[in-house]
Amino acid sequence: MKKILTSFLAVGVCLTPLTVMLIAQPTWGQTQNLRSQEAERLLEQGIKLTQQQEHQQAIQILQQVLTITRELKDQKREAIALLGLGFNYNALGAKQKALEFYNQALPLYRAVGDRAGEATTLNNIGKVYDNLGEKQKALEFYNQALPLRRAVGDRADEATTLNNIGTVYNALGEKQKALEFYNQALPLYRAVGDREGVATTLNNIGTVYSALGEKQKALEFYNQALPLYRAVGDREGVATTLNNIGQFYDNLGEKQKALEFYNQALPLYRAVGDRAGVANTLNNIGAVYNALGEKQKALEFYNQALPLYSAVGDRAGEATTLNNIGTLYSDLGEKQKALEFYNQALPLSHAVGNRASVASTLNNIGTLYSDLGEKQKALDFYNQALPLWHAVGDRTGVASTLNNIGTLYSDLGERQKALDFYNQALPLRRAVGDRSGEAITLSNIGEVFQSTNRPTEAITNLEQSLKISLEMRRGLQRENRQKFLQENGGSATALVDILINEKKYAQAFEWVNLFTTAELADYTRLINAKVANPEAQQSLDDWSKKNQQLEALRQQLQSDLSESLLQQIRQLEAQVYSEAENISRRFPEVAELFETTPIDIKNLTSSIPAGTVVVQPVLLTNVKNIPNNIAFFIFTKGDLSVIKKSINPTEFKKLLTQYLNQVQDDTDASYAETGGELYDILISPIEDKIKALSPKQLSIIATGQLCHLPFETLYDSKTNQFLIQKYPVNYLTRISNNSLKSLDVQNAVSPKPQAVLAFGNPVPSNLQNLPGAEVEVTKIKEILPDSEFYINKEATLERFKSQALRFSFLHLATHGCFQTEDCKKVNLKNNTLLFADEALDIANAALLGLQGTQLITLSACQTAVDTNNGEGIAGVAYIFERAGAKAVMASLWAVEDEATQELMVDFYQNLKLGMTKGEALQKAKLKLIADHRHPFYWSPFVLIGDAR
DSSP: OOOOOOOOOOOOOOOOOOOOOOOOOGGGGGOOOHHHHHHHHHHHHHHHHHHTTOHHHHHHHHHHHHHHHHHHTOHHHHHHHHHHHHHHHHHTTOHHHHHHHHHHHHHHHHHTTOHHHHHHHHHHHHHHHHHTTOHHHHHHHHHHHHHHHHHHTOHHHHHHHHHHHHHHHHHTTOHHHHHHHHHHHHHHHHHTTOHHHHHHHHHHHHHHHHHTTOHHHHHHHHHHHHHHHHHTTOHHHHHHHHHHHHHHHHHTTOHHHHHHHHHHHHHHHHHTTOHHHHHHHHHHHHHHHHHTTOHHHHHHHHHHHHHHHHHTTOHHHHHHHHHHHHHHHHHTTOHHHHHHHHHHHHHHHHHTTOHHHHHHHHHHHHHHHHHTTOHHHHHHHHHHHHHHHHHHTOHHHHHHHHHHHHHHHHHTTOHHHHHHHHHHHHHHHHHHTOHHHHHHHHHHHHHHHHHTTOHHHHHHHHHHHHHHHHHHHTTSOHHHHHHHHHHTOHHHHHHHHHHHHTTOHHHHHHHHHHHHHHHHHHHHHHHTOOOSOHHHHHHHHHHHHHHHHHHHHHHHTTTOOOHHHHHHHHHHHHHHHHHHHHHHHHOHHHHHHHTOOOOOHHHHHHTSOTTEEEEEEEEEOSOTTSOOEEEEEEEETTEEEEEEEEOOHHHHHHHHHHHHHHHTOTTOTTHHHHHHHHHHHHTHHHHHHHHHHOOSEEEEOOOGGGTTOOGGGOEETTTTEEGGGTSOEEEOSOOSHHHHHTTOTTTOOOOOOOOOEEEEOSOOSTTTOOHHHHHHHHHHHHHSTTOEEEEGGGOOHHHHHHHGGGOSEEEEESOEEOSSSOBTTTTBOTTEEOOSSOOEEGGGGGGGOOTTOSEEEEOSTTSSOOSSSSOTHHHHHHHHHHTTOSEEEEESSOOOHHHHHHHHHHHHHHHHTTOOHHHHHHHHHHHHHHTTOOHHHHSSEEEEEOOO
8 A cells, every 4th residue: 555755845935025125315315424425325335235136245335334324323224224234134044133133123113203114124024934934923023014014005015015924824724815815915016017026926826726736727827927027037036936837747747847847946046046945946856856766866955955944044944854854764664764854854843833844744754653563653643634734725735644544544454444534535636636646546445445355446446546657657758767667566566466366367468568568668768769660750750740839839828828829729739639649549669659559469469470479477576465476478379378476576586686697607607506496486387388389489578677587598407408498489579569560470471591781890999899790790691692791991881771671681790889878888879889980879770771671680799788777688679679670689798709609600500591580599509508508608699579
């Protein structure tokens, strides 16, 4: 069950600025006294420096004014200097010092009967207490300032105080009262033509609607505020509104979009020296990374925010960040450390009267005690948090705590009580637009139904949860998508397990295949790979242009809120979404890019050739209430069956890691023993089924933890045989209309090869030199005389493009760099293949004319190894397969030249004898095994795709 640890984000609501009356009175300039004239000059200089935000210099000048005016007993100018000093110290974060000066100015303004000055000072004192989190005290001073401002008829200042009162009520959770004051301030600002004031109030109204769960309405107000701030050059206001828009997308689960807005806000806050704004934004960025599973990155941002909050005296912000750090450590399992941070946050939140922050911390402490098994203690904290959330009108917080209470009762076995609380939480989630929370609660409801033997209801809720998670995931950039999938994959495991138990094998595999394709599509998105079908590519390009137009119009909306533009956007949105669905239906390869591939398992299995058995092992582990198993999906022509085996996930992961190290170390002879243990886990449970099917080819889809494993090396200790000695073994990236098209006998007959186009050692420099590759490609020519080979400077990309169409077999003995970072050891850019004239960006693989290619061999170091992506042996092959190649042969790790040459020579000789690709590779490997060679030498080259 998933609990909610509420990260109480610092939204960075833009309060109206401190108003300070630093206007020199004309009568003062008429005095003949030299000291008085000097005071007048310095005061004007101090005012100018204050307006230029040169606070330290302004303080120095105003201190001189203060000294002179006290000598002259000039209370009027003394009050102005004190007010100015308070304003500048407040801007520097010295709140207590600011209060000292304001409290000295207040009686002076009263003594000289200056009600406008008195009102400004009261307002500014209120603002300091507001920033310190002492909301009730702030309200007292604002309420003293308001009638004075009305009495002097200053509508702009009246609007400022109304706005500030609204902000206090907003912080206290009295949202409707806050709206009343904001709606009084707004027409006053408009009447006096104060666009900055209008923008601030619009922004603040947006934050209220956001807190009330009316997210779209909030965005409308933010989008009205933003162009006004830009028009008046208020960078701080722009930053705050960008921050709030980021929070809007954050709440909707669109984390990548949220980051974009936060990252726009951050430099603006820094440019204007707003340390509180910087702290808020750093805190919010940290919360996004925490939600994405990037815990260390999140901690870095929280640790940047914390000292800034302390420096500006923002105890509420400090409490928020301490609470968030506690949440992070709780996620990492460091419960005691988490409790230490929560216990630092709680008194700060109480001290500043921030009930929402108190509720958030209480909720999180409750979750911590629940995780530690102290359920009654947890319930006590949840029950303290719940009325506070209700009191401040925070429906998101209410839903979080209701969800957590439900989880607590579920853990105690009180399923019906758990369901009651989940069913209270779910409509609140939907009402406030919390998609992530909705997915969590749906998942929890599904697990309750599963544990009470109500599989139909469990399946319905889990499917709804997963659909939301996948929708949210599509908006993320590649570097965050995989972590997000890992964070939200538990529901998929639970769903697949239930469907298997209900013998709904095809439906179970649809979800397995969807997540498999989603992982692969991440790699495609990383390099923006094109598709092989020209018609599909044209459709995709046309769709992309319309989608770019839509994004441009959305940007335009920030400055143009006309109904006609809104209507235009709505129409184009409908068209873009509709066309995406149409393209998905017409072109399966494009559907995978959209991750909406329609799957008909029965149709797919009918395309599997006779004699081929496809196996996809899927780990169903580490999900509460579900036994730890591996599910083996076994496909033959027109048939799908499933076998489950129990597993200890911790021991299995340890065993797998140990084995991968052993097979890559030719000095380690213990691989057979470990390989035997893995054989018993991964092959023995399905061996009788495989034998009964008498396969000519065993095809494996390896995902997740298994994506690096060379299955052919697994060792049967009973027969003293490697798996490769029993069956030819190849790999498939996934099962889809596109991938299985190459396995259709009518569409993919493998002719006896007569020629190979081979390229070797294109750049014989120190870093990139592969001398063995030259021998390798010349020997291919000896085996198949009609072949052509090019080495060194003749091995150009231009020649490859012009010649590739003439050959069904392509062989590239060159370096490849297939990872997110550049390969500095061989001086290659990421996702490229080395040629003599230029590197090939494999995003352009579809432009090479590979539709007739039976096999492309990438005889280079680590061409299939996983570096920074989770696809392992499938990642690179997926790109070339989408480009039209029927199969790819690639290496899992770097192998010495001699072994590679021997394997490749034998492989092509076997092809010449008429063997299938799968048989040819098997026989070549068996020869090396017969020579008593360690798997290090013969197992890294794997065949991915059509093995015939």
